[in-house]
Amino acid sequence: MRPDPSAHALAPAGEFSTSERNAVYRAIETRRDVRDQFFPDPLPDDLVMRLLRAAHAAPSVGFMQPWNFILIRDAAVREAAWAAFSRANDEAAEMFPQERRDLYRSLKLEGIRKAPLSICVTCDPDRAGPVVLGRTHNPRMDVYSAVCAVQNLWLAARAEGVGVGWVSIFHDRDVRALLGIPERVEIVAWLCLGYVDRLYAEPELALKGWRQRLPLEDLVFHDRWQAR
Template identity: 40%
Template structure:
């Protein structure tokens, strides 16, 4: 079982350190542009504990509805655990591939969807809707703001990792009950994301799904509306 060296005051010491020297001067806009969903670029080295804790500290500083902070972070490095999850994901990938029309299956086939073993570290971000109690300020009328808060923590983690030169890949090819059982998650705790985290050779200039012809990014102008929503149904299925 992986346990980082965390003692009294150690988090404060680690998290007060600046980012790696190679990332100095990287603005939030730079990190947003540089960020990639990493699959094939992991070096095989394991991210060091000091960097990992800085990244988790950034995630833990995310805004949350009613300051409920409904997230937890399960860090996995045990090869057996990584291997079990990788095997499960491979099965789910094949099921998805088999469901595709022939032309889309041909496009999908060369796309790598995970770097579970290669990254050396998995972080499962979980959500607990009960965190903060019954009367969470701001959540009564929009209950989904709870899980939205957890997603914000994931975004913080991803951008902080990018600023550190560390890659992140979000794996979503899994059955939730399988992951719940694998991690012994208690009732009410929902796995939201398995993130592959590790040093990378490079960040690709063009995202994988664009490079492999699966789907292009929407232009910004197609996503902006003024005063009223303009129906653009043709955008929903465009490749």
């Protein structure tokens, strides 16, 4: 039986209180990609479920909810993932000009080993069938939806005092084989999670001279491309 839409009243859509609004913006503005500052203490199960519920509340095109979350706590699995990352990281270093390689190699990227929990976020393109409302003309909308789940989780983690690091330097085939992910399912993110007591005041890559934040006014156009 299909649900009756008339049975569900619309909820008020008023603005948040000042303190609530400030908390949202604070989470956004102080969110950081944590690479090396994790404590080894395990995250409580109820906390992990709160983060997953936040991720699961993300918007998704056609309400397809394409995500799955693989929780990885086993030290041997995380060590194998680190080995796969390490091989790819060595390859990545060679892709940069010589003058950038030393700085690249100085960045500590030890989250997989240090964080007590990793979460592999995936996208199942078949979750809502072959034809999905809103994905009919852009097949990547399912992946974009899964990335919204990552962002939800990340902001919730910031509010909970949990650091998150996104690991993207690996060969897809290595993680797929390690976790038994089917070929049709796309790997979206490997996230490292753990408690932290300090975060960089600005993005770490900016502070260490890798790249600076772009001025917002250079990125905003009006009505047409590059119309300022």
